[in-house]
Amino acid sequence: MERTTLDLWVGIFIAAGIGAILVLALKVGNFSFNNSDSYEVYAYFDNIGGLKVRAPIKSAGVVVGRVASISFDTKEYKARVAMRIDSRYKFSKDTTASILTSGLLGEQYVGLDTGADDEMLKNGDTITLTQSAIVLEKLIGQLVFSKAGNHK
Numbered sequence: 001m002e003r004t005t006l007d008l009w010v011g012i013f014i015a016a017g018i019g020a021i022l023v024l025a026l027k028v029g030n031f032s033f034n035n036s037d038s039y040e041v042y043a044y045f046d047n048i049g050g051l052k053v054r055a056p057i058k059s060a061g062v063v064v065g066r067v068a069s070i071s072f073d074t075k076e077y078k079a080r081v082a083m084r085i086d087s088r089y090k091f092s093k094d095t096t097a098s099i100l101t102s103g104l105l106g107e108q109y110v111g112l113d114t115g116a117d118d119e120m121l122k123n124g125d126t127i128t129l130t131q132s133a134i135v136l137e138k139l140i141g142q143l144v145f146s147k148a149g150n151h152k
Helices: 002-028 136-150
Strands: 038-045 056-059 062-073 078-086 096-101 108-113 129-131
Touching: 038 062, 038 096, 038 129
Parallel strands: 056 108, 096 129
Antiparallel strands: 038 078, 056 062, 062 078, 096 108
């Protein structure tokens, strides 16, 4: 009888541990159980850098959505980013989208800055004012070549 009770508690403890590891893995992978109402908008960028699907979309530092998909537009030769924004957050038609980096070498995310237009973005709209990612390698290359050009 005593052995059966001990085995039961060990089993419960192991199941709880596996459940905690599963929840932690889903949190680290940016998975969300929250399937709230959202709308999808699109933006075209010349360069998305290291932006990934499920990257956060932030406005004023608050996560307002996630990147739904990234594809390449063969007509415009630009990256097309589909963004799912929580329906609680409304943005004007003249909102700007920028690809930013958390810290110096952190993860990349999409930053939204709303404009002053009275009309709001709705499902399927495209954000036309965009700023591509700043690629660190390009900046370093420009700095090196500009310094080398000054020493002639």
